Every structure is written in structure tokens, then in C-alpha cells.
Amino acid sequence: MDNEEKAAPEEAAEGALGETIEMTEESYDDIKNEAHRLARELGVSLEEAARSVHASRGTSPQAPSRMIGSLKDLSPGTVNISIRARLVTLHDAERNEGGGKYYYGMLGDSTTTVPFSAWTEFDFNVGDALLLQNVNVREWKERTEIVINDRSRTSRTDDLDGLVPSLDDGVPGTIGELVPESRRIDIECRVLEVQRGEVIVKESPKEITRGCIADRTGRMDFTCWGPVDLIRDRCYRIIGGYVKDHRGALRFNFDPGAIIRELPDDRLPPLEDLQRPLPSRIAEVNSRRSFGPVMLRGMVLDVRGGSGLIRRCSDCGRRMAKGQCPVHGRTKGEDGLSLRAIFDDGSGSAIIRAEGPIVEHLLGKRVSEVSEELKESLDPSSVTSELSSRLNGRPWTIIGDPSVDEYGISVSVKEMSEGFDIELLNSDITSLMGVLI
């Protein structure tokens, strides 16, 4: 949010409230207590008692403040309203011409979030559930904004109904634990990617925020159904929203009413670490459909048909069958190398797919050399058996993007290297040794 240009609300708007004497916090509590006492003693309504106390002190009672049910019902231009909301973000800035500080940020409930500015002392913390009384609503930069001034009263409230849950309630979970249909998400994450976008909802454009978040346990795409101030490479705790299965990958959906609190940078591993492929087991990939590249350690069991020298469409690179591209029909085509194999890590198995340079590297020759050899031998299966003897039954570490469909898990391989991580095995064994004693 740009705070530099923020203008203080116009005085005229507040003059309309017509208060004559500024009330301090003490005098207000004083009056309230006096009114309660009077109401009890005289058996009258609190309202009547308050009038009487105000009259006896020469103060004017505050005009009754209209309670608005939820933030989405606010409309600019209304004054003197009351509303409950959760303090979602809080910043401060200097007023123009040395007029002191003001505060701004976001307020949220289960319906939406709304920016606010406070032109008075504002001693609250992010996550506090607040009752805001005698506040005004204006339009500021084409958005509805709540204005808190020195005639407003802001206090913490215990009435949390309809508010998003507090940051102090509960312990944040991890991305790895999320499953389809998880609700009331509460996670700490780092933003790997974020971008604003627009979707058409009911024929009108709606601004949304999309991106990818990660923690130590996993990565997930998210969509926020509105604009939010998330910044790439910063850490946040996000409370609210739900998880949906989106074409085999999980996606975290929330709206701007979710609580979003920025966390210290050291709360999560650095961006580079989180972008690294996650060491995973195939069974895990299958059950939680974790998003993003994974690292799998296992064995190639079987190089399958479709491996070896293939023809690709020269227009789109798709694999051709009988000289035909599935999209472009009969095209010229060019030679390519491909690998399809069963990979097993002891927890499950997956089909791995690799193309081009990775396969060239495994074979130790370029596609042009393979083409030349085949022109002489005329035996395309020789490439497959070469791949089989190079790969089968050996330990491999692969890095790639997994996807899950009705045929199981397949991994599009980006890197492939042979051998065990002996250091990892030694350190695992050492840390497990307690069980041997």
C-alpha cells in the first residue's frame, strides 16, 4: 500500500458529527461507569442514564453509532458506524508537514478485508479482534477505507463470531499436511512467486493474486480471490482458506479476508533452499500429490517400449506415430531420443520420462550418432537394450516434476545421476543407531 500520498481525512466530514467537547479515555470510562450505576439505581435504560450523566456534566453524548454486520457491507460516505474486525496488517507513517504519525493497514473479517487509516493513537497488534466505534468510511484511491479518528473508539473485543481465527489460536500446520478439502488453513510459508491477475467472474473482471508458497515440507500453488499485499521471498503466516484438487495438484485458495501476517525472514529456509527439489518417496507423492519438483532415490527396474530413437514433429516437438503428428498430421519430423522406464524406490513405483539431452547423456552419444548407427544396423531395439543395460537394476537419483493420473505417477525427469548418496546413508544410520543399543 502506498502510504506517502495518503491524505488525512477532511475535517468537514468529522465536523458533521457535531461533538463539542473532546472526551478523553478516562472521562468516557467515567461516564460509562456512572451511567451503569445510575441505570441500576434508577431502574432506567442505560441509554437514558447516559443522557442524564452527559447532561449533568455538560458533555454531549456521542451520537449512537450504527453497527454494521460485516466489512463487505460498508459503503463509502457513511459516518459514525461501528464494526468488528480483525487487525490483519499494521504500519505507521509520518503525516504531511510534520503533523505526527498516522497508522494504516488492513482490517478483515470472514467476508473481506478493507484498508484503514487511523489518525489517532492506535495501540493494537496484528491479530487483535477489534470493536471499532464511531468510525467513518470513505473512498480512497477507488477502494473503500475505514477512517479512525480521535473521536472514534477502538477496543479489543471477545466477540469473535464471524471473524477469521486469531493468530494465537492454534499452531500453524505445514504444507505437507494439507490434503484436498482441508479447511481453515493455518500455515507459515515463504512466497516463491506471486503475480496479480484478472479473472472474469459473472461477466465482470475480478482482480486476483496467484503464486506459489513453500515451507520445509512442500510447495503449493495458491490463488487469492482478491488483491493481497504478498511480496516474493517474504515469509507469512496465512490463516483461512481451503485446499482444492486442481488437475492432480493441490491448490490453496483463500480470499483477502484471511489473516496474513508477515514473519521474520529467518522463520523459514531461504528461497534457494525452498526452490530446491524436495527429497520425496513415491508413496508420498502418490498420497499427497505434493507440488513442484521432487528428488527421488531408487532403482530403474525396466526400460519400456517407446524408449530409444523416435520421430518428433518438426513443428511442435510432439512424438509422431507412423509419420503423423497427433496435431499437425503428416510433417517432416526429426529424430529424437526418449526414455520411458519404471522407477522404484521401495515405497512405490513411477514411470519416468526423459527426453533429448538427458538420454544422450545416459547413452554417451548424440542423437545424430544414434541415427547413423541405426542406418547401418537397422535394429531400433538396439538403442532400447543399450538403455536397459545402462539403467536397469542400478541405483539412480532423479529430479523432476511428478504428476498423478489414473495410470499412476509419472515423473518428467530434469536430472538423472547414478549411485547412492553414501554420506546421507551414513548420517541416517548414525542418527538411528540409538535403536541398536
Next chain:
Amino acid sequence: MKRREPAVPVLIQDLLQGSREGGDGADGGPRTYVITRSGARVYRAVLSGVLMEKEDIGSPGSPLFRLRLADPTGGISFTVGRYGQAQLEVVSRLSVPTFATIVGKVSFFTSKRGEEVMTINAELIVPTTKSVRDGWHKLAARDALARLWRMTMDEPVPCSGFEGPGPEVPRGGEESVEATREMIKQCLLSIDRPFFSRAIDEHRNSALDGNERTEGASFEEYEEQVVQMIVSLDKGDGARWDDLVDHIQKKKLSRDIIEEVVSSLLDKGLLYEPILGYLKAV
């Protein structure tokens, strides 16, 4: 969705001492599994070791080989015949002994004496190297340790990759847990005795102390200690091995590592055995 049963790396003894159980396969169909003594559920196994025996028991037109694969914990015999054409080609070319990795389905047959014998229907036989074989053994040992950990400890497994469903409960209770411990120890020591005996020893010492020692004694420190012990126990003819063992037990040191240290000192010529059962420092 058609699903393959995973190939589980195991040590041979773990498999042989397992129990045969029926259950549902990954694709929902009935399956015969072995629940190994360390709690692995195995339909298809990865075994690595040395092919020790290769016997041509076939006849013209019906090739058949009997083979035996051994690892530090045990050995298993299996046959390769005309139904495994690819395996047959590999087997006919190799000469024993040779390092090899085998993947196959576990199966059973009844011997002439009426005993049920476990064997393996090899789907893959791959000649390998010592270091790759050791890698498979470390992997199998690590996974067995993790299963034991999940069976016997209250704390979560201290390394990642073991968050999935827990191990099966093997038959045999505490006795089989103890046997599994011994098997893993045996396997690790056969791969790298100095490294793993020291690691085991450090854990034992920290368990005895009741607190974690940050630094275990180095091998050289042990060598010095042992030489001093032998000198102090030497009444002229050398130190008696039995006295040394008593001394070791009083000092709560590990016998495994002391044996290792002694053999290293003997190799270096810093100790010698004047009479069998006696040790003397040079």
C-alpha cells in the same frame, strides 16, 4: 489404477526369517507377502550380494541354472530357467563369485523333505560392484533401523523419508527385535568395521552416561588406552586376553571396538601375541 508392488531392499536374513502372510495387493488382488523380521512387507525384493554358486542343472532344450546369492547376513538359492530369457542370458555369461543385485518376487516351494523353502523369482539380475553392493546393504540396513525405531521408540524417526505408514508388526516379539538388531550390526560391521563400531560405541557410551557425548574418543585415543591397559596388566608373559576383557567391562568400554583396536595394533606390529591368549606391547 494398476499398481506395481514396490521392490523393497532387504537383507537376506531379514527376508528368510520373515513370516509368510496373505493380504491385499497394491491393486486390490490377493497376494502372498513376507513380513520380514524388521517389519517390512515384501512382495518384491531387492537383494544385493555375491553370487556364490552357479550350477547348470538344465537339459538340452530346457536350460536351468541354480544360483545362490549371499550377503553378510545369509544366503538364498534360486533358479533361472527358460521363463526368464533375459535373466538366462545374463546368467549364462557370468562366472561366480561375482557381485550382483537381484530384483524378484518372493516365492515358496516345498522341498523333498517336505519343508517350505523361500526362494526368489528373479526379474532382474545385474552384475554389480562392491561399492554398489555396499550401498544397497547400507540402504537396507538404514530402512530396517528406521522400522525398528518406529516399532520400539516413542520419538519420531530422526531422519526424513519415513513419515509414511508404519512398519508391519513382525512375528516373534522382543526376541525378533533383538535378532534384528544383531543382524543389522553384523551387516554394518562387515561393510565398514572401524566407522560403524565407533558409531555404535559412541551411542553405547552416551547411553551409559545418560547424556549425549559431543565427541567420541578417536581411534588413536583408543589405541593408546589399550596399549596402557595391556602394559598395566602385563605381569611378564604379557596381558591375558581374559583379564583385558574383564578390564574392558569394568571400564564400560565396548568389546567390539577394543577387538578392532587390538587387531589394528597387531597389524601395525605395536602388539604381539607371545603365547595364544596373551598380548604384549612392543
